[in-house]
Amino acid sequence: MSTAADLALPVSEHDDATSAARLNWLRAGLLGANDGIVSVAAVLVGVAGAGASTGPVLAAGTAALVGGAVSMALGEYVSVSGARDAQRTGQAAHQAQLEAESEDAATIAAHYRGLGVSDDVARSVAAELVRPEVRDRRAAAALRDAEDEVVSPWRAAWVSAATFIVGAALPFLAMLLAPASSKILVTVVAVLVALAVTGTTGATLGGARRGRATVRVVAGGALALAATYAAGALLGTHAF
Numbered sequence: 634m635s636t637a638a639d640l641a642l643p644v645s646e647h648d649d650a651t652s653a654a655r656l657n658w659l660r661a662g663l664l665g666a667n668d669g670i671v672s673v674a675a676v677l678v679g680v681a682g683a684g685a686s687t688g689p690v691l692a693a694g695t696a697a698l699v700g701g702a703v704s705m706a707l708g709e710y711v712s713v714s715g716a717r718d719a720q721r722t723g724q725a726a727h728q729a730q731l732e733a734e735s736e737d738a739a740t741i742a743a744h745y746r747g748l749g750v751s752d753d754v755a756r757s758v759a760a761e762l763v764r765p766e767v768r769d770r771r772a773a774a775a776l777r778d779a780e781d782e783v784v785s786p787w788r789a790a791w792v793s794a795a796t797f798i799v800g801a802a803l804p805f806l807a808m809l810l811a812p813a814s815s816k817i818l819v820t821v822v823a824v825l826v827a828l829a830v831t832g833t834t835g836a837t838l839g840g841a842r843r844g845r846a847t848v849r850v851v852a853g854g855a856l857a858l859a860a861t862y863a864a865g866a867l868l869g870t871h872a873f
Contacts, residue, residue, distance in 0.1 A: 661789070662796040663835045665705060667828065669800025671854045673697045674824045675861040677808050681817050682865030690808060690816075698801045706794035713786040738762075803827050821858055828854040 676697040680690045738759040745755035804820050811819035832850030836843040 660835060660838055662792055663831050663838075665793045665796030666800030667831050667835075667850065667854075668705060669698070669701065669797035670803055670824055670827050670831070671857050672701050673801035674804035674820060674854075675857045677804050678817055678820060678858050679861030679865035681808070681820075682862040683869030684866075685869075687809075687813070687816075691805070694801075694805055694808070698798065698805070701801065702794040702797045705797045706790040709793040710786045710790040713789040717786060800827075800831075817862070821855075824854060824858065825851055 673694055677690055677694045680693040685693075738756075741759035741762055742752075742755040745758055746752060750758070804824055807820040807823040808816050828850045829847050832847035833843050835841075835850075836846035839846075
């Protein structure tokens with residue numbers, strides 16, 4: 634967000650902000666896809682582990698997909714809406730402060746003197762910043778930057794739901810297309826490979842160590858699949 638002393642956002646900084654926003658959306662998409670892969674695969678493997686035929690397995694997976702996508706969308710909408718409200722409240726306070734400082738050259742000059750700027754230069758800068766046309770440009774730049782930072786809850790909800798569904802499609806296809814004798818094995822292998830890809834991609838985007846991040850994602854997915862398969866197998870053996 635621009636400070637009170639900013640006159641406009643330089644092109645390079647605007648480009649950096651845009652790139653950062655895109656990376657944030659991409660990382661959020663990867664998280665949604667990971668959720669879809671792991672949660673739906675866990676249901677499919679768990680029900681299959683109980684000895685169910687393909688029909689009930691896919692029915693359970695479909696229910697998990699629909700419920701998970703809706704849950705992701707609602708959760709993201711509520712979370713982003715709350716964050717947006719808090720963000721806009723802070724932006725309104727910042728805007729009010731900016732307008733107040735714009736009308737008070739003495740305050741601005743004192744601010745720059747506090748930063749070590751000489752008295753003559755501080756007064757000259759303050760005189761420029763309180764000019765009506767400069768003040769309007771500062772306010773417009775601050776408002777533009779603030780709006781750029783506000784994330785749409787609806788967009789966040791749709792992105793989360795869509796990426797969840799895309800991720801869930803992988804275990805569905807593996808379970809549906811694999812031979813009957815190896816459905817669970819093929820699904821597990823496909824899921825772990827996909828998690829390795831998303832884990833490596835997410836680490837690369839975040840600048841983290843790819844090996845460690847990938848191992849965490851794959852190990853977590855493997856643990857989830859093992860737990861649900863064990864639960865399904867136990868229930869299948871001791872059916873009520």
